Amino acid sequence: MGIFERFRTLLHSNINDMINKAENPEKMLNQAVLEMNEQMIEAKKAVAMAIADEKKLERETSENKAQAEEWEKKAMLAVRAGRDDLAKEALVRKQEYEGYAGQLFTQWKAQKESVEKLKDNLRQLQTKIDEANRKKNILIARAKRAEAQDKINKTMSSLSGNKSAFDTFDRMSKKVDEIEARAEATKELEDATSGATLERQFAQLESTGAGADVMLEELKRKMLVDQSGSGQTGGTAQS
Numbered sequence: 001m002g003i004f005e006r007f008r009t010l011l012h013s014n015i016n017d018m019i020n021k022a023e024n025p026e027k028m029l030n031q032a033v034l035e036m037n038e039q040m041i042e043a044k045k046a047v048a049m050a051i052a053d054e055k056k057l058e059r060e061t062s063e064n065k066a067q068a069e070e071w072e073k074k075a076m077l078a079v080r081a082g083r084d085d086l087a088k089e090a091l092v093r094k095q096e097y098e099g100y101a102g103q104l105f106t107q108w109k110a111q112k113e114s115v116e117k118l119k120d121n122l123r124q125l126q127t128k129i130d131e132a133n134r135k136k137n138i139l140i141a142r143a144k145r146a147e148a149q150d151k152i153n154k155t156m157s158s159l160s161g162n163k164s165a166f167d168t169f170d171r172m173s174k175k176v177d178e179i180e181a182r183a184e185a186t187k188e189l190e191d192a193t194s195g196a197t198l199e200r201q202f203a204q205l206e207s208t209g210a211g212a213d214v215m216l217e218e219l220k221r222k223m224l225v226d227q228s229g230s231g232q233t234g235g236t237a238q239s
Contacts, residue, residue, distance in 0.1 A: 025143040029136045057108035064101035
């Protein structure tokens with residue numbers, strides 16, 4: 001039963017302490033489950049040996065019972081042959097085998113009960129291994145999330161503690177604004193000194209005036225067409 005006690009100790013170990021002490025929780029948890037499975041293999045071997053012993057005791061018990069029955073038959077044969085002396089010897093041998101069979105039966109019964117308990121312990125241990133596997137997957141997922149969150153926190157902390165990168169962006173933004181303002185001022189100054197602004201204003205006036213002339217001519221043509229159409233309609237009505 002020592003192997004079961006070691007296995008229980010392993011299963012009842014504080015996994016959270018393992019995670020706190022381990023540099024790699026996933027590696028440690030996988031190793032723990034691997035050790036559990038190895039212990040389970042050893043436990044199965046121990047149970048298999050116990051079952052083999054139980055079967056051997058059962059077989060030996062049956063064999064001794066069979067020998068006792070055989071010597072009883074020989075005693076009956078001797079009685080029928082008038083050989084009471086042989087019959088007595090046969091009965092003594094029968095008694096010996098019955099006594100040994102009784103001892104073996106007691107041992108076999110105790111061994112059978114022990115085997116049933118071992119089988120039950122084995123089933124319980126397998127259930128605990130399955131639970132450990134499920135818990136392992138959950139703990140690994142939690143550990144990974146915690147690790148990712150820790151990295152984010154450290155990154156945010158380093159950025160908040162060192163504002164040089166953000167300051168650089170702010171300075172460059174202001175610098176670009178200044179460059180754009182100077183460029184616009186330079187262009188405006190060039191336009192003012194070269195007379196381009198005045199020429200542009202007159203060009204706009206000419207463009208606006210030309211457009212108005214065109215629209216006026218189109219309106220006059222439309223009115224003439226409308227008048228001509230009205231005259232024709234009136235003449236037709238007088239006829």
